[in-house]
Amino acid sequence: MISKRKMQNRHEGALFIVLLFLSLLCSQAYADGWSLKDINGVKYKLADQKGKWVLVNFWAPWCPPCIAELPELNSLQLQHKDLLVIGVAVQFKSKQEVLDMAKSKSLAYPIVYGNEDIAADFGGLAGLPTSFLYSPSGKLVGQHDGPLTQKDIEQALEQKPESFSFFSN
Numbered sequence: 001m002i003s004k005r006k007m008q009n010r011h012e013g014a015l016f017i018v019l020l021f022l023s024l025l026c027s028q029a030y031a032d033g034w035s036l037k038d039i040n041g042v043k044y045k046l047a048d049q050k051g052k053w054v055l056v057n058f059w060a061p062w063c064p065p066c067i068a069e070l071p072e073l074n075s076l077q078l079q080h081k082d083l084l085v086i087g088v089a090v091q092f093k094s095k096q097e098v099l100d101m102a103k104s105k106s107l108a109y110p111i112v113y114g115n116e117d118i119a120a121d122f123g124g125l126a127g128l129p130t131s132f133l134y135s136p137s138g139k140l141v142g143q144h145d146g147p148l149t150q151k152d153i154e155q156a157l158e159q160k161p162e163s164f165s166f167f168s169n
Contacts, residue, residue: 033121057130060090061089
């Protein structure tokens with residue numbers, strides 16, 4: 001016979017699993033519903049990018065690891081037509097600061113003026129840079145906190161097992 005305490009522990013464990021599952025579903029739903037407008041007024045929706053890999057990269061113009069990562073992301077955008085990189089600038093002093101950085105790095109991918117609301121739509125940021133990678137089917141492959149290299153992302157695009165350590169769900 002199962003004691004009342006053991007039964008309660010089972011219910012608490014099951015409730016925890018259900019709540020965890022629901023929170024993951026909710027955070028996925030928010031990220032799946034994103035719509036971003038770049039500095040030129042062009043809108044990008046995940047739903048419109050089916051068939052392409054999408055990398056959404058949150059960065060700041062004062063962040064050395066972010067700045068070091070920009071050429072890697074730019075190279076990716078230029079070399080991979082099946083990939084869309086979207087840079088979301090956050091925590092900047094002025095829009096001009098973002099424009100100046102994008103121009104100095106000759107960025108070929110869309111830049112978005114971000115804020116806390118946009119970051120929250122992706123589940124929040126633990127630090128900068130933070131990247132979210134979506135498969136061509138629109139599924140979130142995972143996120144990565146910290147800088148990435150072109151090689152890291154290319155391995156994920158090729159779905160190599162070593163890339164899984166870079167992107168967590």
